[in-house]
Amino acid sequence: MKLLRVGPKGSEKPAILAQDGSIRDLTGVVGDIGGSTLLPEGLAKIAGTDIDLLPKLDASERIGPCVANVGKFICIGLNYADHAAETGAKIPEEPIIFMKATSAIIGPNDDVIIPKNAIKPDWEVELAVVIGKEARYVEEADALDHVAGYCVCNDVSERHFQTERGGTWDKGKGADTFGPIGPWLVTKDEVPDPQNLSMWLEVDGHRYQNGSTKTMIFGVAKVVSYVSQFMSLQPGDIITTGTPPGVGMGIKPDPVWLKPGNVMHLGIEGLGEQKQNVRAYQA
Template sequence: MKLLRVGAKGAEKPAILHTDGTYRDLSSVVSDINGASIGAAGLAKIKAADHGSLPVLDQGSRIGPCVGNVGKFMCIGLNYADHAAETGAAIPAEPILFMKATSAIIGPNDDVILPKNTLKPDWEVELGVIIGKEAKYIEEKDALDYVAGYCVVNDLSERHFQTERGGQWTKGKSADTFGPIGPWLVTKDEIKDVQNLGMWLDVDGHRYQDGSTKTMIFGVAHLVAYLSQFMSLQPGDVITTGTPPGVGMGQKPEPIWLKPGQTMKLGIEGLGEQQQKTKAYAA
């Protein structure tokens, strides 16, 4: 199933992408697409509904973040061997963890506002993993049982804030609008092999990123199990799992940074596409 949230910010309705391409309103089935509805029981209830009889939502409506009320937005750094190579970084011995503020989350096609005093804003197409049930001290062999589904994430980054202003990476990752997720939460049964998905990102029509989840250093199951050793993962939590090469920071001979008035398009095989326009911060 491809689940989404449709409507104005703060007033999104839960929906499913029907086989005929329409958005069908799930409001009579669940109150939202969130941690309370994406466990096994909730997904079974959604699947059992007569989707063809549900009301059709306006196809021109805004698509919101594909999961609401996210508790934690966990991120993995330098998790693609080819991306680590382009940055000159050593392959990490264990996953690099940091957090992105949940206030960064926006819909997949909402505008991205470049933060005040930005110097080096950058793009990153990433696979998002959405947790479906509480995971605590789990084993890798069981980890995917705790996953509800997957989504596209643009893990936008301000590299000056991230790497040149001391401390940890979170400050460079958490600006408002720096976390587009969606368009859909694609349930895991629709993805045959999460470790073999093509992924790409364009800026103003130029293809910068063209990679695959197969070059991940630590796969999805390992990451979910690993994180669960340090904190419980709750239904609705989002884990974004690293980016392939082609980020602005890695361009040669000089890095390329985002500017106001540009258009990013990105997508992952089977998970849909996003498009955002960049705008300057205005007080």
């Protein structure tokens, strides 16, 4: 299933993408796409619904974040060997965990705002994992049982804040609009192998990233299991799993940074595409 949320910011309706490409309203079936809806029984309820009988929504309406009320927005850093190499970083021996603020979450096609005092804003196409069942100290062999599905994430970053302002990476990752997710939450039954998905990102039509989840250092099952050793994972929590090479900071000899007027276009095989206009911060 491809689940999504449609409508103005703060008033999105739960929806599902039908086989004919139409968007069908799930308001009468579930409260929203998030929380208990993502439990196995919640997804089973949607799967048991005759989608063709549901009302159609206007396909021109805004698509919001594909998950509502995200509790934790967890990120894995330097999780692609080729990306670590382009940044000059050592390949990590264990997954690097940091957090994005949930206030960074926006819809897949909403504008990305360069924050005040930013110097080095950058892009990162990533596979995001959406938790569907509480995970606490889970074994790697059982980890995917706790996954509801997957979505595209653009882990927008400010490298100056991230690496040159002291402390942890979080301050370069959590600005408002730095977390576009969607367009869809694709349930895991439609993604038989999350370690074999092509992914790409373009800025103004130039393809900078062209990779595959095959080159992850730590796969999805390992990441879910690992994170669950340090914090419980709840339905609707998101783990975004790292980016392949081609980020702005890795371009030699001169890095390329986002600027107002740029358009980012990105996607992951089977999970849909995003497109964001980049704008300057205005008080």
